[in-house]
Amino acid sequence: MITVHHLEYSRSQRVLWLLEELGVPYELKTYKRNPKTKMAPPELKAIHPLGKSPVITDDGQVIAESGAIIEYILDRYDANNSLRPAHGTPEYLQYNYWLHYAEGSLMPPLLVALIFGQVQKAKLPFFVKPIVNGIVGKVRGAYLGPQIKLHYGFMEQELNKKPWFAGPNFTAADIQMSYPLEAGLSRGTAANEYPKIQDYVKRMKERPAWQRAEAKVGDFGTPM
Ligand SMILES: N[C@@H](CCC(=O)N[C@@H](CS)C(=O)NCC(=O)O)C(=O)O
Structure with a gap:
C-alpha cells in the first residue's frame, strides 16, 4: 500500500x-x-x-x-x-505542459516572492532595514511583479478558452496546478484581476475528493 x-x-x-x-x-x-x-x-x-x-x-x-x-x-x-488524456492527442500535450509548468515555471517566482516577504518581515538592525527594503522593492518592481503578472495573465487567458488546463476534462495536471495557483491567490498576488483563476480555484475546492x-x-x- x-x-x-x-x-x-x-x-x-x-x-x-x-x-x-x-x-x-x-x-x-x-x-x-x-x-x-x-x-x-x-x-x-x-x-x-x-x-x-x-x-x-x-x-x-x-x-x-x-x-x-x-x-x-x-x-x-x-x-x-x-x-x-490519451498519448498522441492535443489534450495530452496540454496535460504534459501544465504538469511541468506548475513546478518548473510558475512556482519559482512565487517562491522568491515568499522569501522576499519573509526577509522584509525579519528582525534587522534599524540601519539595515532601509537598505533591505530598497533592494526588495527594486527586485519586486523590476522582476517579480512583472513576471507574476505575466504568468497570471497567461493562465487567465488559457482558462478563458477551456474549463480545465488540459481541455474540457479535469485531469491530474489540474491537481498539480492547484498548489501554486492557490499560493498566488492566498498571497493576494492575483487579487480580483483574474476572475477565471478565482472561479477555477473555487471549482477545485468544490470537488468531493478535495x-x-x-x-x-x-x-x-x-x-x-
Ligand atoms: N518541486 C518539489 C518541491 C518540494 C518542496 O519544496 N516541498 C516543500 C513543501 S511545499 C518542503 O518540503 N519544504 C520543507 C523544507 O524544504 O524543509 C515537488 O514538487 O515535490
Whole structure:
C-alpha cells in the first residue's frame, strides 16, 4: 500500500487529493513544520535525502517530486487513464505542459516572492532595514511583479478558452496546478484581476475528493 509522507501545509496535499480522486487506499504519515523556520523536520530525511514533501513509499520504492509521484500513481493505479488524456492527442500535450509548468515555471517566482516577504518581515538592525527594503522593492518592481503578472495573465487567458488546463476534462495536471495557483491567490498576488483563476480555484475546492483529502489532514491551510 502507498504511504504518503505528508508535511503539513505543503504540496503533498496534491497527492492526497489525487489518491482520493482515484479511490486508491493509502496510509497517511503527517509531519509538522518547524514553527520558527517552517522547514520540514529531520525525520523526512530518513525517507529521502532532500527531506522534502511530497514523498511516497510503495512496495519498497521511494518516489519524490510531485510531478513524478503523480505520473507513478497514474501508471500504477489508474488503469482506465481517467485523469490523463490519451498519448498522441492535443489534450495530452496540454496535460504534459501544465504538469511541468506548475513546478518548473510558475512556482519559482512565487517562491522568491515568499522569501522576499519573509526577509522584509525579519528582525534587522534599524540601519539595515532601509537598505533591505530598497533592494526588495527594486527586485519586486523590476522582476517579480512583472513576471507574476505575466504568468497570471497567461493562465487567465488559457482558462478563458477551456474549463480545465488540459481541455474540457479535469485531469491530474489540474491537481498539480492547484498548489501554486492557490499560493498566488492566498498571497493576494492575483487579487480580483483574474476572475477565471478565482472561479477555477473555487471549482477545485468544490470537488468531493478535495474535500475528503482536506478532511483527512484537518485543514490544508495556506500554501507556503
Ligand atoms: N518541486 C518539489 C518541491 C518540494 C518542496 O519544496 N516541498 C516543500 C513543501 S511545499 C518542503 O518540503 N519544504 C520543507 C523544507 O524544504 O524543509 C515537488 O514538487 O515535490
